[in-house]
Amino acid sequence: MVNLAKTLVVVSLTVLLSACDFKLFDPKGPIAEGQMDLLIISALVMLIVVIPVTIMGVWFPIRYRKNNTKQEYKPDWEHSNVIEAIVWTIPILIIIALGIITYTTSYSMDPRKPIESDKEPMVVQVVAMDWKWLFIYPEHEIATVNEMAIPVDRPIEFLVTSDTVMNSFFIPRLGSQIYAMSGMENRVHLMASEEGTYEGLSANYSGFGFSGMRFKAIATSEVGFDEWVKKVKSSANPLDEATLKQLRVKSRDVKPIHYSSVNPLLFSEIIEQYAGALDGQ
Numbered sequence: 001m002v003n004l005a006k007t008l009v010v011v012s013l014t015v016l017l018s019a020c021d022f023k024l025f026d027p028k029g030p031i032a033e034g035q036m037d038l039l040i041i042s043a044l045v046m047l048i049v050v051i052p053v054t055i056m057g058v059w060f061p062i063r064y065r066k067n068n069t070k071q072e073y074k075p076d077w078e079h080s081n082v083i084e085a086i087v088w089t090i091p092i093l094i095i096i097a098l099g100i101i102t103y104t105t106s107y108s109m110d111p112r113k114p115i116e117s118d119k120e121p122m123v124v125q126v127v128a129m130d131w132k133w134l135f136i137y138p139e140h141e142i143a144t145v146n147e148m149a150i151p152v153d154r155p156i157e158f159l160v161t162s163d164t165v166m167n168s169f170f171i172p173r174l175g176s177q178i179y180a181m182s183g184m185e186n187r188v189h190l191m192a193s194e195e196g197t198y199e200g201l202s203a204n205y206s207g208f209g210f211s212g213m214r215f216k217a218i219a220t221s222e223v224g225f226d227e228w229v230k231k232v233k234s235s236a237n238p239l240d241e242a243t244l245k246q247l248r249v250k251s252r253d254v255k256p257i258h259y260s261s262v263n264p265l266l267f268s269e270i271i272e273q274y275a276g277a278l279d280g281q
Contacts, residue, residue, distance in 0.1 A: 123139065166179060
């Protein structure tokens, strides 16, 4: 038993002290905070079964082991209504509780549901490519690759599609991931509540360069965001047809790129070329 206890301690410490960065438990926005609460509540509800079963799984073998002469196991009964009620009622109550939580949060945390705020939402168009992320700001007529900026405490409506295979857009500290699929527009509403630079990534395997398909999400003040927009515009690097063609070439670990101007209809055109709308014109 001493060796077993040591093994359990070592395994627990290995898990707890590993180099993992628990981004889901360090939220920087209201959506991420709600999702963290949901994970914790769901885990606590399920522990109602896990903890007693774990304790009994250790206690029973010790108490009724073969060489334990002080505790002989000789039950004088075959059925117990009390035990039957416990082993059926508790799981049913847990399933009901989890069902209510799931039903409620499926609507309250719907990625398509706008975030309530006194500020006007800003639209950012996101295009998954091989193996990089293209961000288009239609209101500012700029674009970037593997870097984006958003104002703190302002709702952001991300419109997401793919110019290649299916992918998944995810900023763990801000909240929900959403799939990016060619010929389709998906959307997710997020908001940052603290300034900082957060890691964005692809949460869906999409080929050879998948591991480097990451980007910087910069949450800053309104003034800082305006300065960032000016910086992008001053790059004197337009995203024209020739540049877009080069961007579509498969590449790995791409550094951030700024484009001072972009076709405001580019996002729609990327969707339509896969939906077949342009072929019929």
